Amino acid sequence: MDKKYKDLAKFTQKFTTTHLKGVKPDRFIETLENLNVNAVIDVRFWNIFPLYYHPKNMKDLLEIHGIEYVLFQKLGNPTELRRRAGNNFLFAKRLYQEFIRNKPEPKKQFLELFKLSRLNKTYCLICYCPTNDPKLCHRFWLKELLINYKRVQLGLSGDIEVQNLTQKLIPEVI
Ligand SMILES: [Zn+2]
Secondary structure (H helix, E strand, O other): OHHHHHHHHHHOOOEEEEEEOOHHHHHHHHHHHHHHOOEEEOOOOOOOOOOOOOHHHHHHHHHHOOOOEOOOOHOOOOHHHHHHOOOOHHHHHHHHHHHHHHHHHHHHHHHHHHHHHOOOEEEEEEOOOOOOOOOOOOOHHHHHHHHHHHHHHOOOOOOOOOOOOOOHHHHHOO
């Protein structure tokens, strides 16, 4: 197997995601432990409520379980963008990805996250969107951006649409 694709597969596997809405802390921790998560990447636009998931409390909660906590608030999906997109999730995704690519602060945090993820750890992107559907939530759109950024670094095309983030990548890897 080409080393590039091996690197890409390894990179892709570093990122998992889960959501918080309606999930109590004990179940959240259980999910993280099942996924062997080493670090939680918080990409919520609003992160104050519920109080037990306030960044400070989240950090304490995770620390007890030996999980690192990193907050990237600028990688949240701003309310204004979500309002503009309404129920058009394709448009919502485009707005979000353009926002990350073009606005200085989100772009800076994106690059920080990319740099951070060179370590051999499992990272879990978390947000408050009540869904695990890749078409509907910015955690997956962010993961797609990360993968495409990695692809460009490896000399591959950087505009792959990753709807189902594992299934689409595997055939390319094999
Ligand atoms: Zn989301």
